[in-house]
Amino acid sequence: MSKYQTYSEYKISDDELVGDIPVDWDLWKWKHMMSHPMMYGANEAALDDDRSNPRYIRITDMNSDGSLRDDTFRSLPLPVAEDYLLEDGDILVARTGATVGKSFLYKSEFGTSCFAGYLIRARINKRISNSRFVYWFLQSDQYWNYISGSQIQATIQNVSAEKYGDLKLPVPNNPQHALTIANFLDHETAKIDTLIEKQQQLIKLLKEKRQAVISHAVTKGLNPNAPMRDSGVEWLGEVPEHWVVGRYKFCTSRIVVGIAEAATHAYAENGVPIIRSTNITEEGLNSDGMLFIKESFAEGNESKYLYANDVVTVRTGYPGISAVIPEFLNRSQCFTNLVATPKRGISSEFLAEYLNSHTGKSYFALLGWGSAQKNISVPILQNVPIAIPPEDEQSEIAAFIQKKRSGYKKILDKAELQIELLKERRTALISAAVTGKIDVRNWQPPVDSSANHSNEPLQEATP
Numbered sequence: 001m002s003k004y005q006t007y008s009e010y011k012i013s014d015d016e017l018v019g020d021i022p023v024d025w026d027l028w029k030w031k032h033m034m035s036h037p038m039m040y041g042a043n044e045a046a047l048d049d050d051r052s053n054p055r056y057i058r059i060t061d062m063n064s065d066g067s068l069r070d071d072t073f074r075s076l077p078l079p080v081a082e083d084y085l086l087e088d089g090d091i092l093v094a095r096t097g098a099t100v101g102k103s104f105l106y107k108s109e110f111g112t113s114c115f116a117g118y119l120i121r122a123r124i125n126k127r128i129s130n131s132r133f134v135y136w137f138l139q140s141d142q143y144w145n146y147i148s149g150s151q152i153q154a155t156i157q158n159v160s161a162e163k164y165g166d167l168k169l170p171v172p173n174n175p176q177h178a179l180t181i182a183n184f185l186d187h188e189t190a191k192i193d194t195l196i197e198k199q200q201q202l203i204k205l206l207k208e209k210r211q212a213v214i215s216h217a218v219t220k221g222l223n224p225n226a227p228m229r230d231s232g233v234e235w236l237g238e239v240p241e242h243w244v245v246g247r248y249k250f251c252t253s254r255i256v257v258g259i260a261e262a263a264t265h266a267y268a269e270n271g272v273p274i275i276r277s278t279n280i281t282e283e284g285l286n287s288d289g290m291l292f293i294k295e296s297f298a299e300g301n302e303s304k305y306l307y308a309n310d311v312v313t314v315r316t317g318y319p320g321i322s323a324v325i326p327e328f329l330n331r332s333q334c335f336t337n338l339v340a341t342p343k344r345g346i347s348s349e350f351l352a353e354y355l356n357s358h359t360g361k362s363y364f365a366l367l368g369w370g371s372a373q374k375n376i377s378v379p380i381l382q383n384v385p386i387a388i389p390p391e392d393e394q395s396e397i398a399a400f401i402q403k404k405r406s407g408y409k410k411i412l413d414k415a416e417l418q419i420e421l422l423k424e425r426r427t428a429l430i431s432a433a434v435t436g437k438i439d440v441r442n443w444q445p446p447v448d449s450s451a452n453h454s455n456e457p458l459q460e461a462t463p
Contacts, residue, residue: 004439005438005439006437006438006439007022009022009023010022010436011023013170015168017142017168018142018168018170018435019437021435022439024172024174025170025171025172025436026171026173027168027169027170028128028129028170028171029165029166029167029168030134030165030166030168030169031165031166033124033125033128033134033169033171034124034125035123035125038120038121038122038161038164039084039120039121039161040095040117040121040161041084041114041115041116041117041119041120041121042080042081042083042114042117043117044116044117046058046074047074048074048075048076048077049073049074050075051073051075052075053076053081054075054076054078054081054111054113055068055073055110055111055112055113055114056074056075056076056114056115056116057104057114057115057116057119058116058118058119059097059099059102059119060072061074062102066105068110076114082114084114085112085114086114087106087108087123088106088107088108089105089106089107089126089131089132090105090121090122090123090131091103091104091105091121091122091123091124091134091135091138092104092115092119092120092121093119093120093138093164094118094119094120095158095159095160095161095164096157096159097118097157098157100157100158100159101138101144101159103135103138103139104119105131105135120161126175127175128171128175129171129172129175129178130175130178130179130182132179132182132186133178133179133181133434135182136181136182136185136433137169137434139430140427140431140434140435141428142434142435143167146167170435170436172436180443181433181434183443184433184440185429185433187445188429189426189429192429193426195422196419196423196426199418199422200419203412203416206408206412207408209408210405210408211358212358214356214404215358217353217397217401218350218353218354218357218359218397219237219239219357219359219387220238220239221240221243221389221393221397222393222396222397222400226240226242227240229241231245231385231387232245235359235363235385236359236385239387240387240389242389242390243387243388243389244387245385245386245388246388247383247385248340248351248382248383248384248385248386249381249383251388252311252340252341252346252351253341253343254339254340255338255378255382256304256338256339256378257304257337257338257378258275258304258306258312258333258334258335258337258338258339259334259336260335260336261335261336262274266293266294266297267291268292268294271293271298272294272295272331272333273290273291273292273329274291274292274332274333274334275306275333275334275337277316277317280312280313280314280322281321282323283323283405284323284326285312285324285325285326293333298331301333304334304339305331305332305333306325306333306334306339307330307341308325308326308329308330309324309325309348310324310325310340310341310342311323311324311325311342311348311352311355312324312325312337312338313337313339313340313355314337314338315336315337315338315376315377316336316373316374316375318374319364319368319374319376320355320356320360320361320364320368320376321355321356322355322360324348324349324352325348338376338378338381340381346388346394347391347395347398349394349398349402350388350389350395350397351386353398353401354386355384363385364376364380367380368380
């Protein structure tokens with residue numbers, strides 16, 4: 001914030017979350033800034049999608065960028081909606097559940113709309129301030145600290161209209177000043193959002209390239225000059241002519257389903273590790289949050305033990321995601337996932353990378369069943385078409401992929417960190433502006449914001 005000026009004089013506020021405020025600001029309770037009392041929405045089922053009727057806005061309709069989702073459109077008949085119709089500049093806040101505190105600024109461009117019962121409407125008195133300034137305050141650290149300290153925890157989190165009404169907001173005495181702050185934040189956060197979006201695009205591109213590199217390595221090999229032949233399998237296309245084409249089952253000595261969900265009495269603080277789908281990632285086994293079962297229960301399922309270098313494959317949810325069992329998880333167990341023991345001369349790492357490749361994922365996406373969640377079975381896994389190179393080449397390919405994964409991970413981690421830092425800067429800027437820690441009264445929008453070179457496309461790095 002060092003590039004921004006501060007106000008020449010401050011005074012002590014009576015709110016420790018807000019701290020000192022400029023002398024020409026006052027602290028208002030939100031309920032005293034209203035032109036109308038806060039109001040709960042309609043308790044009506046969201047069944048209709050007649051676009052000639054008022055839109056029925058719910059928490060699930062709100063996008064993080066301040067827009068409304070089109071795919072979730074619902075409506076209410078006008079006679080039902082008329083007591084809950086929104087006006088331009090109305091603010092909606094979520095009062096319950098995991099989204100408690102989430103806010104939304106309604107604009108007339110969204111069309112005639114009403115709002116649902118899990119939302120509270122706040123209509124600002126324009127002689128005191130403007131709704132855009134208030135909305136920006138609802139994105140600040142001060143606001144979220146208030147929400148976290150005001151939640152009533154029963155079965156679900158809840159903040160009532162009364163609690164919202166007692167929220168204290170620092171407000172410039174001059175409404176034009178509040179409008180300038182809102183304009184400043186509109187402009188500056190848009191620049192930050194653009195940078196965040198470019199980082200997200202970079203991450204998506206890197207993941208696509210990583211997938212392409214892995215898929216090419218496990219289906220075409222590392223030698224671009226190797227003679228190729230038709231595999232005879234549509235999934236594979238051409239493969240190096242010295243590779244052996246077959247099915248996954250011919251690469252393994254067993255494929256079994258892990259144990260069914262254990263009864264409560266089978267769990268233990270220490271014992272035999274139990275691997276769940278959440279522990280299986282393309283980057284390997286993640287032991288975070290690992291559960292344990294009693295040794296006696298594990299021994300009762302001895303045929304389902306997982307041994308070092310076995311390949312474990314997700315069966316439900318994201319079927320096909322596979323990882324190799326590391327040495328420290330030798331003689332562990334898993335819940336309902338698929339376990340394969342490779343034959344001698346077959347690289348576990350090569351098999352796992354093949355299943356994680358685009359080829360493997362496409363196969364599982366087509367043959368898996370289920371609408372809410374995809375599932376695969378032992379026969380589906382057994383019959384995955386695969387081309388196997390000689391043992392030394394399998395190891396070479398696996399080592400190549402591991403090196404590539406490591407390189408991509410460093411770049412992806414850096415991009416993810418950059419996004420977090422940008423988000424932190426965004427929140428810090430909002431918090432400073434709406435509490436008067438920085439003075440932007442003289443801010444003017446740039447004549448040509450498109451000339452800002454910080455918005456140039458990010459260059460893709462190569463691992």
